[in-house]
Structures are given as C-alpha cells and as structure tokens.
Amino acid sequence: MTLMEPRKHGSASDSAVGSRLSRLDGRLKITGGATYALEQPVENVAHAVLVPATIGAGRVVSIDTSAAEASPGVRLVITPQTEMGLLVSGDWGGNRPEIVPYHPLSLDVTYNGQAIAAVIAETIEQAAEAARLVKVEYEEGAVVVDLFDPKANNRKSLDQMAVKWGDAEAAFAGAAVQVEAEYRTPREYHVPIEPHGLIAEWSGDQLTVWEPSQWTHGMARMYSEWFDLPLENVRVISPFIGGGFGSKGAPYFYGAVAIFAAKVLQRPVKLAVTRSQGFTAYGGRASTQQTLKLGASEDGKLQAIIVDGANETSTYADFTEQTEAATPLMYAVENFRSSHTLVKTNTVTPGALRAPGKNPSAFGIESAMDELAYKLGMDPLELRLKNYADHDYQSGKPWSSRRLREALETGAERFGWSRRSHAPRSMKEGRTLIGWGIGCGTFPNLRNSAEALIRILPNGRVEVESGSIDMGQGTYTIVAQTAADALGVPVDLVDVKLGDSLWAGAPVAGGSMLASSITGAVHKAAVAAREELIALALTEEGSPFRETGANTLSIENGRITTSIGDGPALDFATFLRQVRRESLEVRRDTLPEGTKPADANKFWTTMANVQGPTATDFSVHSWGAHFVEVKVDEDFGTVRVSRIVSAFDCGLIYNPKLAESQWRGGIIMGIGQALLEEGLIDPRNGRVINNNLGDYLVPTNADVPHIEVISVGEPDLEASVLGGKGVGEVGIVGVAPAIANAVFHATGKRIRDLPLTLDKIL
Amino acid sequence: MREFSYSLAASLEDAAHRAKAAGALLIAGGTTLLDLAKCGVTEPEAVVDISKLTGFGEIEVTDGGVKIGALARMSDVAEHAELQQYFPAVTQSLSLAASAQLRNMATIGGNLLQRTRCNYFRDPAAFPACNKRNPGSGCSALGGVTRNHAVLGVSEHCIATYHGDLAVALTAFDAVIELTGREIGIEDFFLLPGDTPDRETVLQPGEIITGIRIAATPAARKSLYLKVRDRQSYEFAAASAAVGLELEADGGTIRDIRVALGGVATKPWRARAVEQALIGKTLTEDTVREASRLAVEGAVAHGDNAYKIDLVPRVVARAILTVGGLA
Helix, strand or coil: CECCCCCCCCCCCCCCCCCCCCCCCHHHHHCCCCCCHHHCCCCCCEEEEEEECCCCCEEEEEEECHHHHHCCCEEEEECCCCCCCEECCCCCCCCCCCCCEECCCCCEECCCCCEEEEEEECCHHHHHHHHHHCEEEEEECCCCCCCCCCCCCCEEECHHHCEEECCHHHHHHCCCEEEEEEEEECCECCCCCCCCEEEEEEECCEEEEECCCCCHHHHHHHHHHHCCCCHHHEEEECCCCCCCCCCCCCCCHHHHHHHHHHHHHCCCEEEECCCCHHHCCCCCECCEEEEEEEEECCCCCEEEEEEEEEEEECCCCCCCCCCCCCHHHCECCCCEEEEEEEEECCCCCCCCCCCCCHHHHHHHHHHHHHHHHHHHCCCHHHHHHHCECCCCCCCCCCECCCCHHHHHHHHHHHHCHHHCCCCCCCCEECCEEEEEEEEEEEEECCECCCEEEEEECCCCCEEEEECCCCCCCCHHHHHHHHHHHHHCCCHHHEEEEECECCCCCCCCCCCCCHHHHHHHHHHHHHHHHHHHHHHHHHHCCCCCCCCCCCCCEEEECCEEEECCCCCCCEEHHHHHHHCCCCCEEEEEECCCCCCCHHHHHHHHHCCCCCECCCCCCCECEEEEEEEEEEEEECCCCCEEEEEEEEEEECECCCCHHHHHHHHHHHHHHHHHHHHCCCCCECCCCCCECCCCCCCCCCCCHHHCCEEEEEECCCCCCCCCCCCECCCCCCCCCCHHHHHHHHHHHHHCCCCCECCCCHHHHC | CCCCEEEECCCHHHHHHHHCCCCEEEECCCHHHHHHHHCCCCCCCEEEECCCCCCCCCEEECCCEEEEECCCEHHHHHCCHHHHHHCHHHHHHHHCCCCHHHHHHCEHHHHHCCCCCCCCCCCCCCCCCECCCCCCCCECCCCCCCCCCCCECCECCECCCCCCCHHHHHHHCCCEEEECCEEEEHHHHECCCCCCCCCCECCCCCCCEEEEEEECCHHHHCEEEEEECCCCCCCCCCEEEEEEEEECCCCCEEEEEEEEEECCECCCEECHHHHHHHCCCECCHHHHHHHHHHHHCCCCCCHHHHHHHHHHHHHHHHHHHHHCCCC
C-alpha cells in the first residue's frame, strides 16, 4: 500500500532524520483506514477452524469426522490422515533436508491445544460448529507439565553455548562476599491485539497469502518450500501488523493447513486463530530457571560470575531461551562460566518474545547484583559503576560505543536517586511502602543487508518500495525521512510502500535489526537517485543546466539547482518533462561486494547472513538503565509502579518520537512481565487455563505510570550506515529486575520468581 | 452453525412465559451470555430479548431508599449522583467492576446473575467434569490451579468463586431483589453450592428479576467498597469488602456496621461475625484488626488460594478503618 499526506509534528529540524515526525501510518490506524490481513476483501472465501487436542500428551486413536462432514456448509475436513504432500522447509539458516515430508497435523499429541484437525466451511459459524462435531478418541500419556515436573528428565545440555574465561569456580570459592540464588520466569505470551491468521488464494501455481508478517521474504521462502514452489510464485502481503513482538516472523502449521485447503477447494480460504488458540498455535516465551553465583571482594569488586540456566522446550523441537545472554556483557569480571540446559516438556515449541534470552538473563544478573549490593551494604548504583565494563570481557574486543555509564548517571540524576535511603522498608507514606530500584539492560546490534527501490514519478513524487514491514515501530516513517534527507526533498514528497514479498529484499523485523538495515539501503538508493538526477541534469538534452557550465548541481527542498543557487530551480516533475523522461527508477542494495545475484535471496529469506555483535573488530550493543519507583500496600502486597526514568544508548536515533514510543512500549511490557503475566498450566493435563485476555493479565492504562525516557547515545558508525543501534528490544530488558529490586527496597522481600503477585508479597 | 431462535419479548409476562421453555434464556446486555456461549458453556435454543421492555430501567430515589430497575445499565447506576451520595459502596462496586465498555452494556439484573470465572467451569472441552455444568460429573478445580477459587462457602462438589462486585455491596445492606411475583432478601437469593452447585440462585424457570431495593441507612451512607487485585483495572477481586459504618453520637462507639466479602466465597458473603464483634465497641485499629480475623472463620484453602485466608482480614480491616477515618 502507499501512504499519502505525511504530516510533520513537533520540532522538525531541517534534517528529516532525527526529527520527531509522527507515524505516517498513525492516521490510517486510528481512523480504521488501515486494512489488516484478515480484513482483506477477498471474494468467495471459505473459512477454516482448527480442532484442538484436549489432552496434554498421548496419541489419537481415532477421528470420526462423519458428523462434521454432514454438518451444513462444510466443504472439507483435514486430519492427520489427509495426504497433503508437503515438504519440510529449511531452518532459519536456510539449511534444508532433502525431500522430507512435512505433516502439519499429527496423531501424536505432544501438548494440550495441539491442532488435530481442521474444518473448512462456507461461513465461520458453520466451520466452528462442525469443528465441535469432530470426535477424537485419545490414548492418554503421561504429561510433563513444566520445568519443575519431577518427570521432566528429558534434558539436553547445550555445550556449544557454554561460555568460560578465567577460573570462576575457584574465584567464587575464594570470594569474601558471595551471592547464590535461583531465579525463575514463567511462560509468557505475545497476545498481540491483532490475532494470527491468514487468507490464502491460489491462481494456478501462483500463491498469494495475506498474513501479518514480520518477515515477508522469509515467510514466502518457507511457504514455497512447504509447497515445493519457486520462491517467486509465492507472494506474502502484510502492509500492517497489529502487534508481533516476535510471534509473526515465521509461518506456522496452520498456514500450511489453510493454503492446502485453498488448493483443494480451488478458492480462497481464511483461517483466523482464536484468542484462546493463540496460546498454543504458536509458542510464547519459554519458562526459565537460572542459578547465579556472584563472588566479590569486600569493597564490592566482582571476582566471579557463574550462571547455570535452563528453559523448557517442546518434545519435538529445541528452542533456546538463553538465560545467559546478557550475563557476561554487563560487568567487569575476570572469571566467568555459564551453562545452558533444555528441558523437554509437553508444550508447543516456545518462540521469540521481545528481547529473547537477554530479557530473562537480565532478570537474573540484575537481581543478583542488587542482592550483592545489599550483602555489601553498598548502593546498587555505586556497585554497578564500580564494576563498569570498559570493554567486552567475553570477546575481549572494545565496545564500539557503550554509554551505559552516561545512562546510569543521567537516569539517576533525573530520578533523584541520591535522595534514596538504602535500608529496605525505610521509605514510607502512610500505609504505603515505597521502593526504588535499578535494572540495566542490553541488546546486541544485529546487522543484515537490504535493498531498496526508489522511483521519481512523473508527478514529481518520490516512491520508496521495500518488502520490509511496519508493525508500529515506524518503518514507513523513518524510510521516508531517510529518503527525503538523502535526496534533498521534503518528507511529504515521499510515499513509502512496504509489506510485499515481491518487493525489494529486507531482513526480518526482529532482533532490532530492521531499522538500521533498511535505512542503510534506502540511504544508498536515494543517494544514487540524487546522483542520477544530477547527471541527467548536467548532460541530458532539454535540461536547462546543460548550458550553465556547472560541474555539479544541488538538490534542496525538492528542487534541482546550481550549487551556488544562481541558475534555474526545477522541481522533479518539471525537470522530468523538460528532459522528456517518464520517470526514474533506482534500485540499490547493501549486499557485500561481489555477492552473486543468485545468492542475494538468501540474505532476505534466511538468517544465514545476519552479522552478530562481534562480527567486526568491535563489540556492538545497545544499552539501557531503568530507575523505578514502586508503591506497595503494606496490608495487601499489591505493587503499583509509580514512576520510571529510563536512559538508553541506541546510537543515533532516526526519529526520537518513534524511538521513545518503542522504549515506552518495551517498558510497559516489562511492567506486565514483572507484575502480571504468567501462563497458568493445569498440573494434570498441561492445559494453559488462563488462555484469554480476561485471565492472562497485561497492563491496562491504569497500571502505567509516567515514564520518562532519555537518549544518551551518540552516532555509532561501527553499528550501521547512519550510526543507529537497535531500539525495539532493549526497552524491556532490565525492567522486571528494576521493579523486583524496588519491591525488595520497599518491603524487604526478595521475590525471585516472576510475576510479583500479591500472594508472594503478603 | 448452532441454530437458536431470537425474539423480542412483548411484555414482562410474555418474557416470563417464554423463558419457562427448556433451553430458553433471557438476554439483556448480553455480556455474560455471549461470553458463555463462546466458551461453549451455554447453548441456548431460544434467546428472549428483554432489553427493549420499558419501565424496568429507572433509578428511583425516595426518602426510604432507592429502587433500581433490573434493566438499568451498570454505568448508569455507577454514575448516579444521589446514589454516590447515599450508597457509595454500591456505586463504587460498579465503577471498579469490569471495563467501561462492559459497564455501558451490562444491566443490573444480568450483573447479579453473572456466572463464575472458574477456568474449569469455562472450558468444557478440556475439563468435562464440572458439577456446576453437569451435576455429578465431579469438580475439575479440585487438584487444579486454584489461585482464584473460593475459601468460604465451599463444598466437596464445588469451590467456584462468585466473582461479582455489585452483589457484595448489596449483601452488606440487605438489598431486596424484586422478582416477577415475589421478592426476596439478597442473602437468600444466592445459594451455597452444597451438593447442588448447578443451582446458584432461587430463581425458578420463568422468574425474572425486575428490580433491586436498598433501604437508606446511615451505614449505607458512610460506606466503602474496597477491591484488592494485582491489576489496577479490569480484573476480578483477589478479595474485596463492602463496609458500612454508623457511629454513636460520641463519635467513637460503633452503632451499626456492615461487612460483606467478594472474590473469596461461593456467593456474596456477609461477615456477620465481624459485625457482631464490633457493635458497641470503640473504633480503634486494634479492635478492628482483631474482629476482622473472624471474617475467615471456617475458611478452607485448596492449594494456591491459601493466601486469601491471610488477605481477607486485612482487606476487611482496611475497609473499616478507611470508612471510619483511621486509615
């Protein structure tokens, strides 16, 4: 889609990048003008409804579909016995086994809520009723409910993830002050307000899928592999996404079911995952457990960190929630050791949820540092500054930039940290206990290549086209800002088209890597377009600049003119007419030099070429520090977050308004994680029993206090073309421990398992 | 598609007549019915719409008290200025309930009849055993996740909590429920689960709630609804208390006190033992705290909900202290 009529708000500077331009998609969204995937007006759609398992483990003995098939309006019933003829797709690295069949539905039940069958009917009501009539008989097996189930003995140690330097065990044993504690986080869910689902439509061997997607190219690739199609035959369209948080980056089994049904029925099929099914149709954040040991000298110098972590995964696939991801990066320490274990439970395979790994990891290390501060009798801020890491101890490389000290100092000043009294329960207002806490966070800077297409249209407008997506983080807006700056045009001359896998290549909108990747490509394409315009103006017949004798020209505010401004000034539409050009089109990419065209797709459709934080001579990360005030009712143990100040180093900020909004969103999600969010699992059959928004609690507006966010970053040209580092993920990292530390300060109670509900604090 | 008939009731008598038929259900605001139909608990064959009936949506304040029509919306009652003055606990209980959108739709009569949020009751596919849905089938909550289940008024057949707020405030002030053909005190209107948890009220087939009466009393005027929960809005109570207080002319001796509990019992729960322990006593924090412990006499925990037994006396005490000006 194309976004028109962008408007500037706030203090727009001369340079578009860095200005507080409001989201170009905002008006469409709040007026209902944005058409989401499941709202696409596709003719003659049939509706698919899934039939979920009601046991936690075992085997389907029989499926009786006769009543469902006889039910009014039913066109098709798909079961594990249906021969679908699909092939397994490659993994995120693009590695693909040869010709292995893929079965989206299975007779083996490995988690409660697993889809056993699907019913496709003329209307959604008919399909839902027929789905109820599918009779499934099971042979029940023993259910491993969670990480702590005594039956959870299928464990796998991930030796390749172990990190070690120095001799942590000896240093810990010899340390004057020791902290040893276990921290736990429960299953957490994305619960995006736009539920998952898709509309699939075939035209011959051409497949179109309307589906909310954080990665149109990657999903198109996986669909093409499942259905054994050339990549270019699959089109994934996703102009708007109503919240993804990591859950919309890959296709899931139900996509295969809907596409298969559309093929069989030779008509479009819509499959909408219900709110309740959203708790099991794809995975949330795995529950985690980690044991941390910190050893320090009496004056508070860290000597050893040991972390042994674990997360649950499904019985059929490994997903790692790396509880040691942030731990080695935060502090100066000469001795470190970590290990990670996967524990197989009867759950859907967990997935990536905002700041995977770094988030629970920070809950551990940032809580443990607070515990150490209290053992030492030292201010938690002072302890952090005392152990400030001046380089990356894990890789041994220098930081490209790490303004975490500035984040801590600026945050502390704005928060008024110096007025804090150290002792727990020492700050009180009536029957309310007040606590102040700190938590720090980090997220690695990931990089990938991207491409961008820029057109100068006959009417003089500039169109930028990319297959990347905007899920509210602001891609439409920063792409327009970047193109405007590089071309020399006002932002409102630029139209941005996103969210179609047939368009220019882009990496996943995940791992905070899209903004820097896409602005790099757009910048390059726009600079090239500018150069081409100038070259045309200097040489092309009909151009008034041909006779000026200038050897270069300038483009400012959408007009081509001589560098000293003494010649003609032409807008693009006039210029194109004068040189008798219909339009101008420039495509550029940021692929490594010498990449063969045949290999380019791998950059957009797999994770194989993602550059990690230490791919160069530097260690490149975003940083943040949160200062939190909580008020805890002394009778009830209810925690209210009353104030937050957070300071971040994310390098250059492309658009402060959007970055602040992302940070606030992450912080609010962190409040939910700290105080409310927890999948409740029935101990007998593994069912997620609070699988709805009335029972799975996320923060309401009433739970969100004033949040002050501050950028302390400076452009980091090791991180990206324009100097930005990732923004989206780091906002949540460190929020939960900051709140837990504040609750300790308020109450004297150290809660080490999230969420901090009143029953734990009473 | 599961077919059901829908019809508008022509009159109260017409509605009562049609509601007698097996499989028939009344609909007013529809917030509970729609919810229960979606999770497969309720499968009506006939839906009789009473929302267009006139004469049952008014709020009439007289010297003696108030009469609230059963079809008044939650938001209408919550925002009624005179009720806020004479029955603050009642209007607060509504303001703190549900969400603004639900309060704009849901009616007072339907609010009283809302059903439990017990996750086992609400998930028939995965938990066929539920004595409330299917008498004699067993209770899936026993041995399950019970953080939100009741500790008071439970039986071996059912531990589902009555989660409403309004009925708790009404119970504190002895509201009278007006039905077609009779009226009944609110405490007698709701039933304990006992061995018939499927029977939640005394309503007979075809009987309809037409209104609620609350007498104006000094205790109702000096009252408070305190709702304690992890989330600040749109969550059912971990524990709540509706409290009303009347002091003697000396300003310290308790003449009348009303205490009812929500979120912790199988029905709106009147804590008479607390009331009796305090009448005639001087209002002090120690006295109130000690008496409040009586609120959980006879309470039974089932695993995760044990914290409610600790929480309830604190909620009761704070509510009394707050309304008495001591907190």
